[in-house]
Amino acid sequence: MGIRFVLMVNKQGQTRLAQYYEYLNLEERRTLEGEIVRKCLARTEQQCSFVEHRNYKVVYRRYASLFFLVGVDNEENELAILEFIHLLVETMDRHFGNVCELDIMFHLEKAHFMLEEMVMNGCIVETSKSNILSPIQLMDKAS
Amino acid sequence: MNPFSSGTRLRDMIRAIRACKTAAEERAVIRKECAAIRAAISENDQEYRHRNLAKLMFIHMLGYPTHFGQMECLKLIASPGFPEKRIGYLGLMLLLDERQEVLMLVTNSIKQDLNHTNQYIVGLALCALGNICSAEMARDLAPEVERLLQFRDPNVRKKAALCTIRIIKKVPDLAENFITPAVALLKEKHHGVLLTGVQLCTDLSKVSTEALEYFKKKSIDGLVKVLRDLANSPYSPEYDISGITDPFLHIRLLKFLRVLGQGDVDASDTMNDILAQVATKTEANKNAGNAILYECVATIMSIEDNGGLRVLAVNILGRFLSSRDNNIRYVALNMLMKAITLDSQAVQRHRVTILECVKDSDASIRKRALELVYLLVNENNVKSLTKELIDYLEVSDPEFKGDLTAKICSIVEKFSPEKIWYIDQMLKVLSEAGNYVKDDVWHALIVVITNAPNLHGYTVRSLYKALQTAGEQETLIRVAVWCTGEYGDLLISNAGLLDVEDPITVTEADAVDVVETALRRYSSDLTTRAMCLIALLKLSSRFPSCSKRINDIVRYHKGSFVLELQQRAIEFNSIIEKHQKIRSALVERMPVLDEATFSGRRAGSVPAVASTSQGDPPKIPNGVVKPASAPLVDLLDLSSDDIQAPASSGGDFLQDLLGVDVSPATSQGTNQTQKSGTDVLLDLLSIGTPPAQSSTSMLDILSSSQDNKSSVDALGKLAPSPLAQASSPVESSPAMDLLGGFGTSQSVSVTNGPTFPAIVAFESSSLKVTFNFSKEPDSPQTTLIEAQFINKSPNVYSNFLFQAAVPKFLQLHLDPASSNTLPASGNGSVSQKLRVSNSQHGKKSLVMRVRINYKVNDKDVLEEGQISNFPRDL
Known part of the structure; x- marks a missing residue:
């Protein structure tokens, strides 16, 4: 299991999406998110995209006002996760059309469905954008 | 209808929350919404169930409790429509976890959905099962998942594959059933299926040696071909990422090859060509290409040795290290850590660059580089590397100093060629960053000082000089005060002068000044002050001329508000005034502290190298x-x-x-x-x-x-x-x-919390391994194990290497062993520290698989075993 959690956080440090692939209770999650967000948001553009925190390695990438943070274990290829974040953003872009924070807030469940199609149990399932989006588009048509 | 649940739609709720200016307002809005949802739940409101759950997910994300909505998830999953099911499953994955009993109730619904005729519903159920499946569910539902691995739709097959990974992790016994269907997935063309199939095979190999052997025999050629086709494939828009087709699949394949090639010469040979091709042909100007190269290097480093390939890999790392992209440098440092055990010569070549990275402005890179430097140190380069690091200590960021001092101290302790050098370096560290030095480090320094009788004079004089320039470093003050108390007479008399030092003139009053200043210093803490009082007591006997002055200082502290100091002052004052005749006997020099017992005790109680500093030491609870x-x-x-x-x-x-x-x-x-x-x-x-x-x-x-x-x-x-x-x-x-109790009782019973008996973890005809356990008091999940290896044979073991593996619910950290040579016939032993964190503390006991390699008479020997006799509750 490589990916432990996926977080989307805005510039103010508010969580906009959180998906954990291992169980943490509410209190643990809040502190973890707080610590990680503080650490990552303080870093500059030039610094590398990896932060070690507790036993996680956090790979993060910033898109406008939104930070995408992925917590992985030590075995995972950090560069690949960086690429994965980009793929996630491109997929969301294709669906929402230039995705922004509000899209994710107001369509939280859709963002989750997309993520669900891409990651399962901490592993990447699918990397083709059209494969990821087809079930979601199907639903949109039906409703 | 309930008046609360009527109006707000999901959108309106989100808007309301966004409009909140303070956290209190937000809490109020959420409290109101939660009340409405609870009311709706208790009225069994069908119509808005879907919307309520979506709201709950949002509330959950914000970090508020949502447990009351769990049953709603189950109801939605059980409903017939796809939209309801979909949101129900999503809620299930977000709001519940495998520990909750509610999960038992959902097993049946999932089972029905796995057998549903609609492939999307099957997909939903698989996805949920893959994310939250518990051991019981795994046993119940394994046959369904096994069948779905051959389902007609590839989107279901890929999810079934990942679901299987979860199942075999929960119940490794089930692995055998999945080997054949898993192999079939490797022949697929669909990337999703291939990606997950390869991952499944990798995980199968980890839990079952039978599977590993099977894959080695049957699938290496196939995998090599898949990788070759992928590497040579023409542009395919669907999977293209900056000019490379599906880097994720590349990486998965390379990872699996790594597992197969490890320790297997034939398998490694088979994949040499393709690895060389990937390593040379992959374009390194984009991140995706570098990700593949990085993984490829990792694989080359792990499989059986092939000279040419290793050179190629080390060259790639060298290129990475000199890259201007910080991400690339970071992974290069990361990989060099792994490479150092294989080819330390090659890594040593990059020493200068690595040392530069220690001084980088980026904390992540600094940390990696420092850890790497720590591994690079050996007897030959210790002096130059330590000098570099200590020089850097002067200019480094305050938050980095803790880590840096810990590492320097550990290096100095481990490799110091002679005591005088050790003392010199430690004094430099203490003067530069004494406030960041851990207690056990300066304790160790004092132990070393007492053990070097010919350096007592030199040390106390150096400390005196250091204190003049760096008087604000707490630990430096402590060591200086301690040494002044013990060896004050040597400070005055310049006794035992070494060739390298200049004599200094210090009067008795100067020496007392040092201690008095430390005692009066505003920021000195209780420990330092208490040490000062003792030093003064000692000096009162060593310097009769200052006795009066010392007594005055001590008497002043009789009125201290800190009980500890007050009591000491009263006691010492009484010794000075009333018990002249025994005073000199009381304040004799401390007997030499035993180094071996100290390091042994220390190893048992405190990890030698703590990687982060916790700031100031905790204040001692004041008796008052x-x-x-x-x-x-x-x-x-x-x-x-x-x-x-x-x-x-x-x-x-x-x-x-x-x-x-x-x-x-x-x-x-x-x-x-x-x-x-x-x-x-x-x-x-x-x-x-x-x-x-x-x-x-x-x-x-x-x-x-x-x-x-x-x-x-x-x-x-x-x-x-x-x-x-x-x-x-x-x-x-x-x-x-x-x-x-005086003079009679030597027995000691300090209650140290739970203790665990030592065990004989492993014993063969040639080797015995015992484990001693201790707990860190504030984290019951973490167990510190000290492994002791004893050689039972008459031959010396060289290249001794102990490896251990633990199941996923445990986390293992191995410190380096105290030596890699094990003396013959039990004439000494090697010890090694392990740290195990048990995420299932209290539920599962520890288990561990161990592998021990060593050379005896130039022949490699490998011993393996499983340890399951750990004490319970570790």
């Missing part, structure tokens, strides 16, 4: 704040309250220093003073303070690990055994107790 009515209870109940942490290490160390059970010589030394000391003791302990209070301060001494040097000094001369005795449950009057 303790309720005086129940001091003895406190004393006995060490494991239950806040003083537990220092007690577990401090107690041990104290006994150690006192020589209660180790060194008969020191016990004799104290016996001499006992005859005359008895009445003094009575005197000391009863002056001015009621008995109950004096035991409170006893507690302080016991509980303060920082304090031990000094407190031992005070009491070590007076009453070693009462100190030990103080923790056993006896009379109510401690003073009586102290005397009653």
Whole structure:
């Protein structure tokens, strides 16, 4: 299991999406998110995209006002996760059309469905954008 | 309809929350929404169930409790429509976890959905199962998942594959059933299926050796072909990422090849060509290409040696290291850590670049580089590397200093060629960053100093000089004060002058000044002040001319508000004024501290290299704040309250220093003073303070690990055994107790919280491994294990390497072994520290698989075994 959690956080440090692939209770999650967000948001553009925190390695990438943070274990290829974040953003872009924070807030469940199609149990399932989006588009048509 | 649940739609709720200006407002909005949702749930409101759950997910994301919505998820999953099911499953994955009993109830719904005719519903159920499946569910549903691995739609197959990974992790016994269907997935064309299929095979190989052997025989050629086709494939828009087709699949394949090639020459040979091709042909100007190269290097480093490939890999790393992209440099450092065990020569070549990275502005890179430098140090380069690091200490960021000092101290301790060098380096570190140095480090320094009699004079003079320039470093002050107390006479007389130093002129008054300044220093903490008082007591005997002045200082502190200081001052004042005849015997130099026992104790109680600094050491609980009515209870109940942490290490160390059970010589030394000391003791302990209070301060001494040097000094001369005795449950009057126990009781019972018996973890005809356990007091999940290896054969073992593996619910950290050579016939042993965190603490006990490699008479020997006789509750 490589990916432990996926977080989307805005510039103010508010969580906009959180998906954990291992169980943490509410209190643990809040502190973890707080610590990680503080650490990552303080870093500059030039610094590398990896932060070690507790036993996680956090790979993060910033898109406008939104930070995408992925917590992985030590075995995972950090560069690949960086690429994965980009793929996630491109997929969301294709669906929402230039995705922004509000899209994710107001369509939280859709963002989750997309993520669900891409990651399962901490592993990447699918990397083709059209494969990821087809079930979601199907639903949109039906409703 | 309920008046609360009527109006707000999901959108409106989100808007309302966004409009909140303060956290209190947000809480109010959410409280109202939650009340409405609860009401809707209790009315069994069908219509808005879907919307309510979506709201709950949002509330959950914001970090508010949502447990009351769990049953709603189950109801939605059980409903027939796809939209309801979909949101129900999503809620299930977000709001529930495998520990909750509600999950039992959902097994049946999932089972039905796995058999549903609609492939999307099957997909939903698989996805949920893959994310939350528990061991019971895994057993119940494994046959369905196995069948779905051959389902007609590839989107279902890929999800079934990942679901299988979860199942075999939960129940490894089931792995066998999945080997054949898993192999079939490797022949697929669909990337999703291939990606997950390869991942499944990798995980199968990890849990089942049978599977690993099977894949080695049957699938390597196929995999190599898949990778070759992928690497040579023409542009395919669907999977293209910056010019490379599906880098994720590349990486998965390389990972799997790594598992197959490890320790298998034939398998490694088969994949050599394709690895060489990937390593040379992949474009390195984009991140995706570098990700593949990075993975490829990892694989080359792990499989069986092929000279040419290794050179290629090291070259790639060299290129990475000199890259301007920080991400690339970071992964290069990361990989060099792994490469260092294979080819330290190649890594040493990059030493200068790595050292530069230690000084980088980026904390992540610095941390990696520092860890790498730490591994690079050996006997030959220790001096130059230490110099570089200490020089850098001057200019480094404050937050990095903790890590840096810890590492420097550890390097210096481990590789110091001679004691004088060790002392010199440590003094530099203390003067530069003394406030960041951990207690055990300066404790160790003092132990080393006492063990180098010819350097006593040199050390105390160097400390004196250092203090003039760096008077604000707490630990430097402590060591200097301690040494001044012990060796003050050498400071004045310039005795034992080495060739390298210039004589200095220090008067007795100057030496007392040093201690007095430290005592008066505003920011000195209790430990330092207590040490100062002891140093003064010692100096009062060494410098008769300053005796009056010292007594004045001590007397001044009789009025201290800090009980510990007050009591010491009263005791010492009494020694100086009333007991002239025994004073010189009382304040003799400390006996030489035993290095071996110290390092042994230290290894048992504190990890040698702590990687992060915790800031200031915790303040010692002041006796005044303790309720005086129940001091003895406190004393006995060490494991239950806040003083537990220092007690577990401090107690041990104290006994150690006192020589209660180790060194008969020191016990004799104290016996001499006992005859005359008895009445003094009575005197000391009863002056001015009621008995109950004096035991409170006893507690302080016991509980303060920082304090031990000094407190031992005070009491070590007076009453070693009462100190030990103080923790056993006896009379109510401690003073009586102290005397009653005098000279008779050598047994020590410090309650250190739960203790665990040592076990023989592994034993064969040639080797014996024992484990000693200890717990960090504040984290019951973490167990520190000290492994001791004993060679039972008459031959020396060289290249000794101990490896261990643990199941997923455990996390294992191995420190380097104390040596890689194991002397013959049990003439000494090698020890190694392990740290295991148990995420299922209290539910599952530890298990571990171990592998031990060593060379005997130039032949490689491998021993393997499983350890399952760990004590429960670790």
